[in-house]
Amino acid sequence: MNPILFIVALVLVIYFLGKTMFCRPKHFPPGPSLWFPYYGHYLSILLNNYRHTHQALGKMCDYYRSKVLGLYLGPFPTVVASDEKSIKELLMRPEFQGRIDQVVSLLRVDYGEERGIIFTEGDLWQQQKRFFLRHMRDYGFGKRSPNLEAELTAEIQDLITFLREEKDHPLYRNGEARIPTLFALGNLNLLLQALTGERFKGREGKEFLSQVHEDTLNFQHYSEPCASTLTFVPWAKYLPPFSGHLTDLTALNDNLAKYAKDSMYKRMSNFNEDKISCAVDAYIKEMKTAQENGDTETHFTEDQLKLVIQDFTFTSSNTVSGQLGFLWQQFILNPEVQTKIQEEIDTVVDRDELPNLNHRKDLHYTEATIREILRYKTLVPLAVPHRSTEDADFMGYHTEKGTIMITNLYKMHMNPEVWGDPENFRPERFLDQKGHLKKKDQTLPFGIGKRLCPGETFARQNMFMYVTGLLQNFTFSLPKGAKIPDDSDYLPGINVHPKHMWLQVTPRK
Template sequence: MALLLWLGSQLSTCWNNISILGVFLTVFTLVLDFMKRRKKWSHYPPGPTSLPFIGTMLHINFRSPHLSFNQLSKKFGNIFCLQNCWTNVVVLNGYKTVKDALVHRSEDFADRPYFSIYEHVGYGTKSEGIVMARYGHVWKELRKFTLTTLRNFGMGKKPLEERVTEEAAYLCSAIRSEEGHPFDPLLPINNAVCNVICTTIYGERFAYGDEMFKKLQHLLENSISAEVGFLPELLNVVPILLRIPGVPQKVFQGQKKLMDFIDVLINKHRETWNPAYTRDFTDVFLKEMEKGKGAEEEGFNHNNLRLVTSDLFVAGSETTSITLRWALLYMLLYPEIQSKVQAEIDKVLGRERSPTMEDQVSMPYTNAVIHEVQRCGDIVPTGLRHMTLRDTEIQGFFIPKGTTIITNLSSVLKDETMWEKPNQFYPEHFLDVNGRFVKREAFMPFSAGRRICLGEQLARMELFIFFTTLLQKFTFVLPENQPRPREDGYFAFTCAPYPYQVRAVPR
């Protein structure tokens, strides 16, 4: 009996010690969380209530974050703060705010936050490509090299324009082969746009219907969609979770498979490389790599070769392809606008002559429609994330160095103070009273400042030539007994239209 009483007392003491330890650890963890999240800055932007550990993450729908940002801006203003666990985030909304940051204080907002999730697809602190690289000497050298090389291969010049025109003819042939039957335009449009950038980077194009291209397109879609949602956001701000066995491989397998595919293209390319003969962008990069240690310190190494070319491939194909799919969708939904575009095409080009970029000046309505597609389609609604390079101030709010910045481009393209009908498809946004094309300050689909999209010229060329050629050769109509397609899109970093069917009637 005495033994039982003694054992009971020992267990009670042990339980009390465990309880005390549990309380201590809980208090310690809460205090640590508070210290990590405590804001010690005056004039810091307001924001929603931050909860322990998860911060404000429950306030955001990561499947449509731009809509959440729009709602929060109504309550907290155009500049408000969030907290993703212990990561400080500031969201900028509206044309004047975004312009103030990206244009007037361009260097202050020129950095990129570090994304730990990208380590698992080859991104690191030293080799980061162009798009997600930290702001500094290596990034400047790589961006300068990339722009110069792309220009040498014809970006903004006749040689590349001729390549786009040739690919537009291939696209029309593929659509003509549908013989007026309903089809989903996704694959042929993706194929056409992808071929333009692939011939520039890798020196080859994919035939329409090519199985390797279908695989590549599938990998690209999976890679982009895998980065969207609560879980990827959580893993990025709490990187210790990435050390759990199997988590990176399961969550980010799409990105890994895409990079593996890029490696296959590069390795195949290196096997046939001849330093005396320059075929494409990859050849020029390989030639730079051969210059030795000095070139390597400037960022010209194997890892950056795969990352820079993959950056160009993804950026040069996905957004333009989505924009063209929006363009055809709007032509289905607004046939009277399609008719006006075709009337202008017939007047300026006729039915046979291929469009050139010089024709753009003589086709203000077509140009306005393309711009309105970009504005209303809202292709990259939240832009790419920035980070403050130094302590800075914007519209009276203090934003410390190292703060993650989200530029809500959707709020710029649909700013009620800048657009007459922000939520409607209205090409007259880009026309004056005399029908002449006018530029609009709040037109920022390519972002702005030091991190503006380096493929803007190529994208503008592709959009004009592909769109004009398609409407010159076909009238696009809804198949019979098909419901009216949805005019809203779905978010997977980019905002794409929901799948739809179309009939292409030869003109």
């Protein structure tokens, strides 16, 4: 090769790399300047904390002394909001409500077209979310529901009976329970009854729900950092270990998709227009109406319904149960918290009745404890990434159309300027001097605005009923010789989840 041409080519490559690696958009938030083509700053994030991206981004905010961070994930400019003010602004403004294409969402659909609710945007998302909120409202999605409370009470009573009478079960043996799987089954059962009209009972029912829970957990396990890496650095799928993880993700998704499809076709085969008993029934009716009217542009389709069932199944299987699992860890690490809740329940609730939602207003310490675990172990630390749908100004900076917008709820909930000692689990921070629950809650575990989690009411009610119902009847402790749980060691993912543990269950007299 001509040496002159080689030198010219080398100079051009160096110039291009230098121009690219140090280039940042105008009026971009503070953040690292040097970034690598195709990788962006993602490598430095992984090197900082391979398992927990939210912690790595939190450290970056501290390093650059900014509540708003600007960086590149792969080739995509990205803004990270990390305090209450910036997060609320991001979540409330309509121009930041778009979604990005993610591996975990694209795996689920044919031909790369986004469906469902979690990962969609625009008219499809608004219409579908509104429909399901309306038809699931009677089951605690958005308001208190007598139907939900009755079913929830029955579910907890069944669990209490199970713990008192069962002698040998995969989830409960020799007086020891597998936490939090035990909680996942009831929550998933309640959700599916409202969504698909199915109620799983008996030993076989528990085994089926347990398998769905395990599949969603394993899917979550491979989604971080594998799926995040493949979202921002797609060609990494050809490299180990990502190639193997992608195969596992695909197989697990196929399992969840099969359940959703089977459930949908079961309701369709037994559909009775005069007997609408769940949200899927109402959806099928809407779908048939669109077909009869020849509406080829409708969003009410079988493919869409399958993905909605999958969305709800995934979130209900490991979110509430995960938070309860983190809370039961604290009952072991801070046994005085469990004792205080039991004493409060004994004072407020008669021993011959189960606690119910009417007792919430009087169980201040219990409610404070639930708020504290939602802060201490943020359910979805980075939420689902948003996308700017147009050029916009944000917190004094400029964001171009297509910019990825991330809310670091974990960093907000661990801000020492707000919480003083955020690293400590301390329910009292939510109580006033009289021991009453403070009216103002500065946490945002379920988000805010149009992307607010539709299951917030359902989740809070479930958590309250499980905590009060179980602690009224049992005391949970570490089995003899068992290792003390490490609450800093948990499963990463879109939503975090504690590792399973076995706890001794002792009936209270």
